Amino acid sequence: MFARIILTVAFLVTPFFFSFAQQSFVGVQTCTMCHKSEKQGKQLSIWENSQHSKAYETLLTEKADKIAKEKGFETKAAETAECLKCHTSGYNADASLLGKKFKIEQGVQCETCHGPGSDYKSIKIMKDKEKAVAKGLILYEKPEELCVTCHNDESPFYKKFNFEKSWAEIKHTIPK
Ligand code: HEC
Ligand code: HEC
Numbered sequence: 001m002f003a004r005i006i007l008t009v010a011f012l013v014t015p016f017f018f019s020f021a022q023q024s025f026v027g028v029q030t031c032t033m034c035h036k037s038e039k040q041g042k043q044l045s046i047w048e049n050s051q052h053s054k055a056y057e058t059l060l061t062e063k064a065d066k067i068a069k070e071k072g073f074e075t076k077a078a079e080t081a082e083c084l085k086c087h088t089s090g091y092n093a094d095a096s097l098l099g100k101k102f103k104i105e106q107g108v109q110c111e112t113c114h115g116p117g118s119d120y121k122s123i124k125i126m127k128d129k130e131k132a133v134a135k136g137l138i139l140y141e142k143p144e145e146l147c148v149t150c151h152n153d154e155s156p157f158y159k160k161f162n163f164e165k166s167w168a169e170i171k172h173t174i175p176k
């Protein structure tokens with residue numbers, strides 16, 4: 001009886017509590033409902049054709065497990081936080097912050113770079129840059145500083161990073 005009362009209270013309080021909680025991940029499919037046409041800048045196909053969309057799958061390969069083992073990790077690459085941190089998003093987030101359409105398998109995705117989108121994804125907010133940023137959208141004045149948080153020699157397969165060349169490969173601006 002007592003336990004039941006506590007549970008009821010917890011249930012009533014939870015939604016209230018979560019309204020103040022962190023933004024959650026909505027997944028690539030949610031962002032790209034609006035970011036895929038030619039007019040919008042084809043962000044979906046540019047991302048799909050980039051290695052970023054395959055970054056998690058890469059961790060499922062023998063090559064990945066081999067390097068994880070050599071580095072002294074006892075878990076498979078795709079279960080190792082020290083690998084996941086550059087190869088996907090959301091692996092260390094509370095399950096309550098992972099939306100139904102969010103997939104860790106989608107690797108380095110929109111929200112890895114632009115921040116979890118639950119609070120800024122609505123059209124009203126998206127159209128207003130300041131509001132979107134206030135709701136968690138991350139933009140970059142100097143994209144290179146973002147890139148080198150992952151493209152650096154902590155990566156076991158680090159290739160010297162050339163920003164101009166790499167950015168040209170994944171650039172996804174909205175046409176003027
Ligand atoms: C309901 C449609 C819609 C959804 C869903 C949506 N966006 Fe947007 N987004 C827009 C519109 C409209 C703009 C403004 C485009 C413009 O300025 O021409 C925009 C702008 C942006 C910008 C550029 C902001 C700026 O002013 O520089 C980024 C970055 C962005 N969206 C990322 C995302 C990400 C990441 C997601 C998923 C979490 C997402 N969007 C989901 C419609 C949407
Ligand atoms: C969250 C970590 C992360 C960030 C931030 C990041 N990348 Fe990457 N990037 C990766 C990973 C991991 C791969 C390798 C994926 C694979 O091959 O499985 C990769 C691969 C690439 C590739 C394919 C060629 C190659 O080097 O393997 C390009 C091009 C690239 N990134 C460009 C960029 C640019 C430009 C930026 C900054 C605007 C950026 N990346 C930011 C993690 C990141």
Ligand code: HEC
Nearest residue numbers: 063064067068077082083086150151154155156157158159
């Ligand atoms: C600091 C970020 C970072 C960390 C940590 C990281 N990676 Fe990567 N990984 C990258 C980037 C970036 C690339 C793309 C190579 C490049 O352009 O430098 C990559 C590429 C790879 C590749 C593809 C290599 C190829 O050329 O075929 C494998 C496999 C891989 N990583 C496995 C792992 C494993 C396993 C771990 C954990 C032990 C790990 N990575 C940790 C960033 C990282």
Ligand code: HEC
Nearest residue numbers: 031035043044047052108109110113139140143172173174
């Ligand atoms: C590897 C990091 C990375 C990934 C992944 C990524 N973006 Fe971006 N995005 C950037 C950077 C850097 C910029 C340019 C600087 C800025 O506007 O913040 C940018 C710019 C944008 C813009 C604004 C373009 C403009 O003309 O101002 C939109 C819209 C956008 N991204 C949407 C997306 C969507 C949708 C996805 C997923 C399909 C995505 N991004 C994936 C890093 C990324």
